[in-house]
Amino acid sequence: MQLDCCCLLFVLQDQRVRLYDVERDWELRKDVRARGIRWTITDTCLSPDQRFLLYSSISPTVHLLALGASWDVVESLANVTEVHESLDFDPDGHERFGIWSLAWSGDGREIIAGTNNESVYIYDVATSTINAKVTGHRDDVNAVTYLDSTPNLILSGSDDSMIKLWDRRLVSNEPGSRNKAVGTMVGHTEGITHLNSRGDGRYFISNSKDQCIKLWDTRKSLRSERETAALPRESIPQFNWDYRWMAYPARGYDVRHPHDASVMTYRGHQVHQTLIRAYFSPSHTTGQRFIYAGSADCCVYLWDVVTGKMLHRLRHHRSLVRDVGWHPYEPMIGSVSWDGTAMVWGPPNFTGPKSKPV
Template sequence: MSACQDHHIRLYNTDTLTEQKAFKDVVARDVGWSIVDTDFSPDQRMIIYSSWSNFVHICNVAAEFELHEALDFRPESRHFCLFSIKFSPDSREIIAGSSDNSVYIYDIETKKPTLVVDAHTDDVNSVCFAEDSPSMFYSASDDGICKVWDRRLLKGGSNDAVGVLVGHSEGITHVNSKGDGRYLLTNSKDQSIKLWDIRRMTNPSKIDKGHVPARRYWDYRWEDHSPRNHQGPCKNDTSLQTYRGHRVLQTLVRAYFSPVESTGQRYIYTGSTDGTVYIYDVVSGETVRKLSGHFATVRDVAWHPTLPLLATSSWDCTVGVWEHHRASES
């Protein structure tokens, strides 16, 4: 699936990529500026997309009928965007991170939010579930902090996270779970990816000003990450590993663990502002391969779950498909 600023969402079949033709073209509705995020349901029956809007739209992938429905998140904020949206593992709910500093969980059947968490002090750029159960989830924000949540403890109006992961010195653009409820990674405007183990998370009650990144007055969308904008490493960094080399500017560049079946999750891979895909070794932190060919920022990347194929989405208006074999690492 690719989404473009022309308001089109195109779905491709990975078995027939040589045809370079989408089998379905969805014309997005209620788009403010651009389509911001999309997601496939785990059962592969539905897609969702968001924009600068109060709504997430849900569409069917293939069926005898066409579904294209607006789901109203009913925010209190007038200028509202859901920067990150994800289906729950059972495809029954949507978790979303928003411009009003909150995390929303929306029930698709009842068509209303069932949980709204006042989660951060700045935009929530990314959210994801921790494992196959929808109980644990992560949120990452422009406040430079990643939080670990257990929704079973959020009843009665409590907005307390069970843990906080500190170590980035700038806002976080993306969070991705390994799927085991233990390890996760974050990509950040401080030009690094960090690997975390939630067993080393910090108790939120012990967070003070020394843990929180100082506010920066530079705009990563237009400015370079120059030495005058870089405030150095965080003194209270609890991450396991840090990966550097890629560039995180202009947009919310994303990073992921490689698939279990084809790679054993031994890699972390990410897009970059320099138009390159970087593949890092999880343990050593070294760059094992760079995929070069795009002429503008690679915002998002996706590794096929069983085949040695990667898809990349770039600001040069193309989607790239790449092959990866261990023998080709360099």
């Protein structure tokens, strides 16, 4: 889900993506019927200029379509009413290859993807080829993002509970080259579901299946690969469970990583069943003072970045809230839920939502 100055974008479980114009009384601008979907749409991403949309699935192919003007065709049926261009992220043709997360570089030239083969792929938009593949995780890469507006620093979060920082300038696609991460952030005890950068090249947050969000400062939290490998793993509390259908085994207990290098931890929400997202509030209206996230308990949560105190728990949805979005210039939060509705939360204190059935 993305909420910018004019549009709300969210994904449905019926393999559709919908784009609403929030400045035209929530007029439906684009109803995308996705193609080549295996089980579900795993992620969507808008280009920096807001002209193109990407969507991915548990397959090697990402699809791209032009959003066009507000008066263009609303129903986007793949290769019938509009072209959904196929971007091949796996030239080796692995049948079970799938993509969990996408991010577009600030200059619009590259797209990165986190995959189920423990890797991050870097795709060149101009040449329609894979520029590089970086490996180093030991499980699915569920989340990727850029640390700032440049295409140089890439973050990846995995089910191995690790977050890695990569320098694009040091990544090579030459045969036999071994691309190494700049460093690793250690502190979560379970898999990472989402990453969001503050955009200043220093701070970012991570959401995790260990039921917490963590704030990181790369100047203080980054360990080298050698230092990370030397940390004793025997004392790390981990559980053999499947978050897709099981409750977190340590719910109600204060489980901490003995080598946690994060700056702050935020608790209270629930992460189950799907890769729930968390974000910084916008800089223009809030100075990025808050963190907000969806939750499996049907609520939207807000925390104070500095104190870690939970400020609001917004209740109205009847099912899991996977994604949320804060308007960059207005006091407005959008949330989408598995109950089939999108909500708009406004002042005072983000109460009094408007239901937008989809």
